[in-house]
Amino acid sequence: MSTLTAALADGVTMTRRNVIKNRRNLDIVVFSTAAPIGFALMFAYVFGSAITVPGTNYREFLIAGILAQTMLSTATNTGVGIAADMKKGLIDRFRSLPMSPTAVLVGRTSSDVITNLLVIAMMSLTGLLIGWRIRSSFWEAAAGFALLLLFAYAASWITAAIGLSARSPEALSNAMFMFLMPMTFISNAFVPTAGLPTVLRVIAEWSPVSAVVGACRELFGNTAPGLAPTGPWPVENPVPATLCWIVLILVIFVPLSVHRYKKAVSK
Template structure:
């Protein structure tokens, strides 16, 4: 068997192991589904009447792509926390004793977490339909919208994997991640139009990759209004391209870096 085929086979085994763990610990699925529902309902009914939007835009349709992006980015912290937990419990040492590809542990972990993101997005989409969200585009565009959300989440998972390997404590991974992720998801176009932000924050939000992911999803789902002001920044005029640049860039940096760090960490 070639090295690539062996790596893919080993990765599939690790991904299956992580998904079986989710099945045996149902709390993970419960909280992964309840949290998105809570965000959708709270923002839709608590803030929906207080945020001014262009005529012809419902807050339900404006909100859901932002909730999608926030939830999958927050969910990516699972990768780092899980790796840190495996290191802490000595499970990585057990993997080392097996005749398997070193990178398979990371690939399997990120693929399994991508599966959790699929569950979260499905739950959010169904909840969104209940509160007024609709897809106003073609089937192909809608699929592309979900795929670009999942691609961005997959890239962030690799970044979080690097954090988990360096920190090695699940609690610290979660705390450190939230300190960074919360500003990124809130100083963006996730919940409010960028026109309402002060100049400095607006400039940051325009080039924030979370904003481009949200804008790309809104356009692909048909959740934008022709009466809304056109974006001024190139990043939001071309959100799909800008998002893919970030996805490719993050993966190009953190996949080899995480694998190298894992090999060094597992070698201790």
């Protein structure tokens, strides 16, 4: 068996291990959706009455932002899970097995994609209940959900790199919350960027969160009819911009995570 084939087989084995683990602990899915559902209801029924988005219904404008925020939140499960495994000594047990050093990371990030599918389904149902509708074709909508999953997968590698350096899962969880909240609020997730102060508007327009939210709104048909978005390249081309961000994140953080994993298990 070649080295690549063996690495893939090890990755599949670790993915299966994590899927079984998550299936026995459905609290992960419940708590991953509880806060986003709360945000969706709060923004739709409390803040939504005071927010106007020209040319479109605010609840349809909102859901793409909620879905992107949810994917970022669930991505933290990867880092927290790795940090917890390191604290419990499971990583040392894996190191003693004849397996590829990347299998642990591949298995963890891949299994979280399956969790994200369940979370997206629950959040989409919530969106439909509060008035969100998909107004595009089946394939465009499928592409929108695929972009969300790819974005979450890339974000998982960011948290994996951080989780391998964290001293404890608790510290990592608090740190990620402080990092992710500004990322979602300084974007087009909840309000149009046009009304933001100049510096914040520029940051929001070039944010990966704004790119994936804009791409999903476009693919779900939740944009203002006849009004093409204007601004920097990512604003006018959100789908290519999202793909560029995903590739860039993976190119940087996959090797970085593998390097940190090898460093951690060599101690």
